[in-house]
């Protein structure tokens with residue numbers, strides 16, 4: 001049993017799947033035994049989270065000391081933004097209805113939208129990053145959270161949420177709000193880290209800043225609860241385009257395989273097995289290459 005109610009199905013029935021976070025700090029992580037959602041237990045209180053995101057997030061989480069984003073960070077974000085553009089292609093809305101990026105960081109995706117003359121705005125709770133996007137790039141970015149944000153009128157055709165949902169205290173409520181913001185048939189491009197990632201060392205699997213850890217199945221269940229159906233998915237991953245097809249509801253269609261899939265993954269991918277596996281060395285070499293490219 002957990003102290004927290006499962007954000008997806010409402011159950012309190014859980015089992016512990018982790019006791020420490022990256023950097024070996026204590027962090028209990030549980031899996032809902034009804035639907036398979038994996039989350040921190042307890043979830044940090046709202047004040048702690050707000051303080052964390054408004055000032056300390058970039059410093060602690062990404063190891064950034066400067067008040068503006070370093071070049072390394074910007075290059076990485078640009079690569080992610082271009083990948084998102086390639087994936088979305090001609091599905092990016094042109095003309096009147098707009099694109100809203102929630103958690104736009106330093107604005108790399110929005111800058112690409114502007115290059116294509118697409119109508120896009122962003123919201124970002126991190127003050128320094130929002131300021132950079134506005135002052136250095138001249139983008140329309142509001143320093144605010146999704147909770148506090150109200151778009152002027154209902155003209156959002158595409159919401160973009162890249163690596164955001166896992167940080168939110170109530171992702172179901174956030175997605176319901178996104179549903180209400182979108183025009184009929186509006187879409188959401190959503191990416192989250194995949195908890196079933198076999199390349200990540202098990203010790204790095206859980207992080208204080210990631211309250212929720214999704215598998216492709218649990219993400220899809222949560223999206224469906226919020227009134228979305230899948231349009232396209234990058235391979236079998238947590239990079240997805242969904243479409244608004246109905247209003248949010250409290251009903252959850254449980255994917256019967258979600259819990260078993262996660263249980264067998266956690267049993268299979270232990271720290272010991274990771275250390276002695278070929279993908280570990282492959283990943284190490286790829287990281288070296290990436291470092292060389294970032295600093296080249």
Ligand SMILES: [Zn+2]
Nearest residue numbers: 006009032035
């Ligand atoms: Zn659940």
